Amino acid sequence: MTLIYSGHVCQACEWLQCSLEGDLTAEGTTSTETNCPSTEEFYNDPLSKDAFERIPNKHSNEALLLYLAWRGFQEQVSQSTVEGIHAALKWHWDRVFSGDVFQGQWQYNKMQQHWEGNPVQSGEIDDLMKAIKHKIKANNVPRMHSATMKMEYMDMMLTWSKSKCPFNVLPPGEVLSVKTHSEILWHLEQLVFHSMAWTLWMSAAAMDAVLIKYLDGEESLLTADEQWMHFWVHLRNRKGWQKKLDGGMRDINLQMANQYRLYPRPQTPTCDSFLEDPDLTLALWIKWVEHIHLRCPMSQTDFMFPLLGPNGVLQPGKVLLHKTIQKLLNKATTGAGIPGTFSTHCFWCGGAQYCFMLSPKPWLLKWVHWWGGWAEGEQKDTLMQYLLDELNAHENDHSDALALEQPPAGEAALAQPATMEMAHHVVSASQMAMSDDVKSLREQLGEMANCSLSNCVCPGTWCLLNPSPLSVQSSNDTPNHAQLPSFHLNPATNHDCPTLLSSQAAGQHSAPSPPPPSSLPLSQLVLHIPNVPILLEDGMSMLPKLKSWRVIMSHWTEGAPQLGLPTPLKDWPHKHYNGANWQFNQKYLQHKMIVMEFLNEFEGNKANFLCTTQQGHTAVHKAIQDAHKQYGRSGEHCCVTLDRTVILNADLPHCHPSSCEWLMSLPPP
Numbered sequence: 001m002t003l004i005y006s007g008h009v010c011q012a013c014e015w016l017q018c019s020l021e022g023d024l025t026a027e028g029t030t031s032t033e034t035n036c037p038s039t040e041e042f043y044n045d046p047l048s049k050d051a052f053e054r055i056p057n058k059h060s061n062e063a064l065l066l067y068l069a070w071r072g073f074q075e076q077v078s079q080s081t082v083e084g085i086h087a088a089l090k091w092h093w094d095r096v097f098s099g100d101v102f103q104g105q106w107q108y109n110k111m112q113q114h115w116e117g118n119p120v121q122s123g124e125i126d127d128l129m130k131a132i133k134h135k136i137k138a139n140n141v142p143r144m145h146s147a148t149m150k151m152e153y154m155d156m157m158l159t160w161s162k163s164k165c166p167f168n169v170l171p172p173g174e175v176l177s178v179k180t181h182s183e184i185l186w187h188l189e190q191l192v193f194h195s196m197a198w199t200l201w202m203s204a205a206a207m208d209a210v211l212i213k214y215l216d217g218e219e220s221l222l223t224a225d226e227q228w229m230h231f232w233v234h235l236r237n238r239k240g241w242q243k244k245l246d247g248g249m250r251d252i253n254l255q256m257a258n259q260y261r262l263y264p265r266p267q268t269p270t271c272d273s274f275l276e277d278p279d280l281t282l283a284l285w286i287k288w289v290e291h292i293h294l295r296c297p298m299s300q301t302d303f304m305f306p307l308l309g310p311n312g313v314l315q316p317g318k319v320l321l322h323k324t325i326q327k328l329l330n331k332a333t334t335g336a337g338i339p340g341t342f343s344t345h346c347f348w349c350g351g352a353q354y355c356f357m358l359s360p361k362p363w364l365l366k367w368v369h370w371w372g373g374w375a376e377g378e379q380k381d382t383l384m385q386y387l388l389d390e391l392n393a394h395e396n397d398h399s400d401a402l403a404l405e406q407p408p409a410g411e412a413a414l415a416q417p418a419t420m421e422m423a424h425h426v427v428s429a430s431q432m433a434m435s436d437d438v439k440s441l442r443e444q445l446g447e448m449a450n451c452s453l454s455n456c457v458c459p460g461t462w463c464l465l466n467p468s469p470l471s472v473q474s475s476n477d478t479p480n481h482a483q484l485p486s487f488h489l490n491p492a493t494n495h496d497c498p499t500l501l502s503s504q505a506a507g508q509h510s511a512p513s514p515p516p517p518s519s520l521p522l523s524q525l526v527l528h529i530p531n532v533p534i535l536l537e538d539g540m541s542m543l544p545k546l547k548s549w550r551v552i553m554s555h556w557t558e559g560a561p562q563l564g565l566p567t568p569l570k571d572w573p574h575k576h577y578n579g580a581n582w583q584f585n586q587k588y589l590q591h592k593m594i595v596m597e598f599l600n601e602f603e604g605n606k607a608n609f610l611c612t613t614q615q616g617h618t619a620v621h622k623a624i625q626d627a628h629k630q631y632g633r634s635g636e637h638c639c640v641t642l643d644r645t646v647i648l649n650a651d652l653p654h655c656h657p658s659s660c661e662w663l664m665s666l667p668p669p
Helices: 002-022 039-044 046-050 060-074 079-094 123-138 151-164 178-200 241-246 251-257 282-294 322-336 346-358 365-371 380-387 389-395 420-457 503-508 545-557 579-601 606-612 617-630 657-664
Strands: 107-109 114-116 209-213 231-235 259-262 306-308 314-319 461-465 489-492
Touching: 002 046, 002 060, 002 079, 039 060, 060 079, 060 123, 079 123, 151 178, 151 322, 151 346, 178 282, 178 322, 178 346, 282 314, 346 365, 545 579, 545 617, 579 617
Parallel strands: none
Antiparallel strands: 107 114, 209 231, 231 259, 306 314, 461 489
């Protein structure tokens, strides 16, 4: 800011001298005579030429009125320029070391017979500033915000410069013409300067970059493979660093806060100030200045981009003017066909946005905070406004506050970028939903398979018929090979009949037997053991529990295709009720224990078995387990009733199958 203020003061002094010498009052005071009552006296007084000196005099206030009126009404500069001039002159006179004589309101001290205060702080100046502000608003002058310098715009400017400037046209031994020399100088300076500004995020207040250390003449020998080679660049007057220095900040901290190391950036050749493209190499610009203009090496006190005088001579000790930088930028953007209005601040926004969002390796926010030179207490909202200017403007636009239909609460949160935690929740929810869908699909496939099995067996409903009379083998036969009861499944012609039919009804239905389960094409698709007691055809009543053992016997010997059991349980391989199908193990073993007890202990004698099984299959299974615990020898289990009453005790001889006749004489429990 010091350089900008000094520039405004110098321009005011130059205008004053030209005005006094060229008599510009005719044009400059047309619109401001009411604010300058003593214009003629001002131009005739010899003290007027010193009006903008460090020590103000009685004409300082009048000179400032004329200058502001000239810039605001005659040249029609922007409001920001007028406000900058106002602030610069106030800063200029506030620095006078004369106590508080030239601070405060500008007024005439009658007691001491002199003017005191700051000439900027007067009622006339305030009225003129309001008039200029109203005039600018009346002309509907739009506020010109700088567009962001994007990476593609940098590429367009490079392409345009290469098409216009012949960098390699000079044959050996020839001398450049003045026109070619000026053209190369202009394009080379703007390319390197814009690359540096975009890399270091330089604005108008930090254009005086000073080279602290560079590569000692070996720049042209380096290649992009030497990734760790770098050089230092020092930005002397960036915003906030003077304040840190005034606050007593140590030199080491100040040095680390405004010095940058530049490395090769082959991934962004357009903005690589190092070595990737010879047209953008900072070392090439240094050599050009040293060999073509200075004829000597640059010193550490020389500016990287010195002022170019009117005669084409570089002045390394003077900084490049802001208006010259703006002209370079305007000409480059216009020539490259880039839309929008750009100021020198565009490089700051463009470089920060690219590094934070678009770079292959995005920067952390603390890196952006340091590299941009923001104050330590800078709010995060200010940083995000630079980084996300368009999104920030959209989210803070409340022009539709009076709309009839307001957006729902929390809509702004939906537009925020997703975090890792949010993404994790979304993925977890998606996995759970997918798992539920797969489970539902499996259940549907199982139901479809059961329906297919039923359709393959018979279109009608299958019912369980009473078994044919059992023929008990003699005692000499082996118990394990007793004749199995014959349980037949026939299709029911009447759907209203109960599932369990009598022996007479069974004889009346001579429908053919169903095909064997092995012939079913989908017999192995779904494994299922039906629950007992089973549901009757009416869909409301259940088969009595006392007859559940018959259903178990049927499931074991013949299966139940209509209930999803096409293969009898006796034919099930080991893998069908173990391993991945472990859920069928307990039910399978319960059914097996009841069937084996009937076949082995009672040798298929239904009458004897019914004497001890006057309850449901669960109670029968429990009684069989208790009998196995108390009498482990074969033949003794049938001597234990369901109420745990032992018919044969340990003193009796070994229980023979004929001893089961004792149970027949006992009343039911």
